[in-house]
Amino acid sequence: MRSPQKYMRRGFRLRGNTLVLLFVFFLIGLFLHYGGRTQPVVAFWNDIRRIVGLGPSTTRQERNPYKAPEPTEDVASDRPEPESEASDDRRDAPEPAEKGTATGNVRFDFEKQVDFLLPAFRPDDAIIRHDGYVLRYREAYEQADWVAYPLLAYEITGDADRDREQFQPDPLVETGSALPSDYTRSGYDRGHLAPAGDFKFSQRMTRESFYMSNISPQAPQFNRGIWRELEELVRKWAVRDNGLYVITGPVLKSGLPTIGRQNEVSVPEQYYKVLLYCNKPDIRMIGFLLRNEPSDQSLRSFVVPVDQIERITGIDFFPKLPDDLERRLESQGRDETTAAWFSY
Template sequence: MKKWIIAILILIFIALIIMYFYQQRTSAPSSPETAAPILPAGPGAPLLAGNDEIIEHSYYTLAYNEQHEQADWVFYKLEAEYLQVKSNERKDNFREDPFVSTGSAALKDYKGSGYDRGHLLPAADMSWSEAALSETFFMSNMSPQAPSFNRGIWKKLETQVRDWALQHDDLYVVTGPVLQQGLATIGENAVSVPPFYYKVILDYNPPEYKGIGFVMANEKLIGDLGTYAVTIDSVEVLTGMDFFYSLPDDFEAQVESSIDLVLWNLSE
């Protein structure tokens, strides 16, 4: 065989090898650093703080703080399909929570105090089921709220959260008081009266994952809800809690570090 033919065959062989490795490199899967994070099915409850006792009810979870005789947080998933069910009538069957090992606050603690038994998990969020509704009246789900606050802007916020759930299919909600040492108390069990309350909402539906927080003083407030909107990060700084710690760090930072009032229909 002539040398020039051999040379051509060698060049063709080399060209085929180069093409093969080029295709392998360009079709290789993305490296772990650039791949989209794999998200869990749900965010899970907040990180347990201090000596709180975790109480698992049928449709919500709470962290009971014995020192202050109320929950540090209540966590639940609010689903549109349940909100669309015909509501059950509330029976206001306030009662002690038998699942709190140290004993929860009692109904008599609030009597004559001037404070409402303020729901952390709103009764209206669970009115789709008689059993679920009844569980919202455990005293472990109550916190002393000024009547003008509980029946005013706090109620307005609760209604807005239900509207958001109907718009976005479902939301994850964390609600609680801002507790500290030296607070005024009510009743024989010394239930602390919080100066502030917070609510944190996570829309965990792709592609527009987003979060928002609210902090409100326990008093009569005026103004739009957007006035009290803050980042989830800022609520964590205020409370010392880590709400969605089970999510990938980068994703958690993204939804907790900023808010867009336009996406929540709160802009003027």
């Protein structure tokens, strides 16, 4: 007759190495299930809390308003537009390019030309037209070198929520735009060229502002500091002046450093904004040129003649202005320009 002790040894008993292997397989399963997230155990615990009705656990983090949610995959969104947003398109609002009474300003005849506000471009350029803005995409740099749009006072007020949107590849860029993941852990913000705050009247246009064709690598303290300050000033002026034409972009050139996992996205050293105000017979133009770095200087110190921006970018701004008027506006010095724009 076998002793009880020998009988027990024949039964199933987990040894130490078996427990270790089970724990390792459990962790591997968590990583696979949660898509390789760096904190799968936290994600698993949050799911358990949701199942039992306790809600997700959260960690206290400083909110960064310039970091919108990233898509789970680097593909362009093909989700249909909600019917409730189908009518918030600029096409259903008074259009300044067609109706001068929309702003109360009196238009010049040259403003009525097709694509008046666009810089000069060639037929083979990648011109991308969205509802809120138009841009020229430069595949060699994986970003736009200019973004142009009219900015009216009613467009910067509204309840469009940027927190609802995600950075997405631009579906209209035939060669493929940069991807959100190209910026991940690069040390640079996904900086808007045409800011989301300029389209608050429309959720559709706010969504389009998160296309990666409208994004450029910006130093965090630049994007959240002096660049944001300039964007807010432009909106303030748009309200004051009942509308402006805005052209903005990076200074792109060969030899720039790059970031990116799948695409080589150039990191610009400088950014510019060019603004034009028209209310016949009044007209004025101003240009800003800023380095991609933090600054506590006054925005006045970044005002430069527009023809200086043209020289370093190779871009011809507002080519449909009469030549003599274009030369006069673009050659004005800082003192004359700041007096006209900052005096009231």
